[in-house]
Ligand SMILES: NC(=O)C1=CN([C@@H]2O[C@H](COP(=O)(O)OP(=O)(O)OC[C@H]3O[C@@H](n4cnc5c(N)ncnc54)[C@H](O)[C@@H]3O)[C@@H](O)[C@H]2O)C=CC1
Ligand SMILES: CC(=O)C(=O)O
């Protein structure tokens with residue numbers, strides 16, 4: 001199969017869909033790889049390393065999209081990229097369709113086979129291709145919050161770790177999954193007082209077993225969230241209902257419960273955000289204020305630490321990319337229910353139920369669309 005890797009074009013997005021090591025694996029399996037020039041140039045993977053791994057270098061995105069049978073990317077295709085996709089071409093990348101009707105329309109119209117990293121599953125009920133980036137974003141969320149709390153950034157002037165004789169700051173994490181546990185670990189590592197809220201009691205039990213008394217676990221109700229808002233210096237939004245738009249857990253009028261200069265970090269922004277006042281921001285302009293509360297809502301946080309993120313992401317995606325290339329998309333999806341769960345759009349059909357539901361499309365089960 002001919003696999004294409006375009007350069008990412010989202011604001012300050014330096015990740016790349018395959019590392020030179022990944023290219024080498026695909027080529028060892030008998031495939032060809034076409035990489036757009038400078039696709040990994042910002043993170044220490046120059047064209048020469050891709051050439052040495054056996055890739056051909058293309059001068060622009062148009063030739064990568066025109067030639068490749070499968071496009072491997074990181075971020076959701078931008079409108080100009082959707083237009084370059086063609087019927088039957090495989091797109092393997094993050095999509096986050098539920099909050100993005102324009103992209104969904106573009107992918108339906110393209111006739112492509114769009115497999116979303118974020119809904120591929122594993123045998124333990126996890127999301128193995130979302131997890132590495134959630135680990136990164138969870139850890140970064142605390143760095144971002146700590147920075148936003150500084151006075152020069154419009155913050156309240158609280159140091160999360162405190163100092164001897166002065167109480168530490170308080171961090172509340174809503175959603176105790178992969179983002180949540182990584183945010184909690186970082187915040188505890190800094191010395192902050194940390195609580196974590198989740199709707200899943202088994203998950204809260206697990207977190208309690210791991211961290212003991214160092215972490216306060218709370219069942220997530222509106223009351224519990226309001227109590228947390230009142231005490232917190234930073235609140236991290238880390239909830240997920242897979243594939244669906246994020247539930248709105250904090251309304252605008254509840255911001256007045258918070259201390260002025262406190263911070264909301266909405267990691268769930270790529271699924272539309274879990275605070276009513278959230279709107280997606282970029283690494284260039286990551287924050288804005290609403291009613292005295294700083295909002296950090298960068299939708300591609302891992303892009304900020306793109307080298308670490310690329311290595312972590314491609315460790316997880318490569319086995320699936322190899323399956324798609326070796327067996328072809330139909331057989332690979334038929335053989336593996338977990339990869340099949342990643343299929344969101346197939347030749348004009350919406351094959352992920354939560355996306356169809358949230359955006360008002362007919363839902364066509366993946367197996368039906370694959371076998372059509
Ligand atoms: N902004 C960014 O750059 C990035 C964003 N993300 C996003 O972060 C979000 C979280 O991802 P993961 O931690 O991997 O998901 P996960 O599935 O591991 O964890 C989500 C947790 O939210 C909990 N939850 C669901 N509804 C809840 C509610 N009403 N109250 C409290 N908890 C609730 C679930 O029980 C689960 O434990 C996703 O939207 C993901 O796409 C992930 C990576 C990067
Ligand atoms: C998960 C995601 O949206 C990201 O890594 O940018």
Ligand SMILES: [Mg+2]
Pocket residue numbers: 096270299300301
């Ligand atoms: Mg994102």
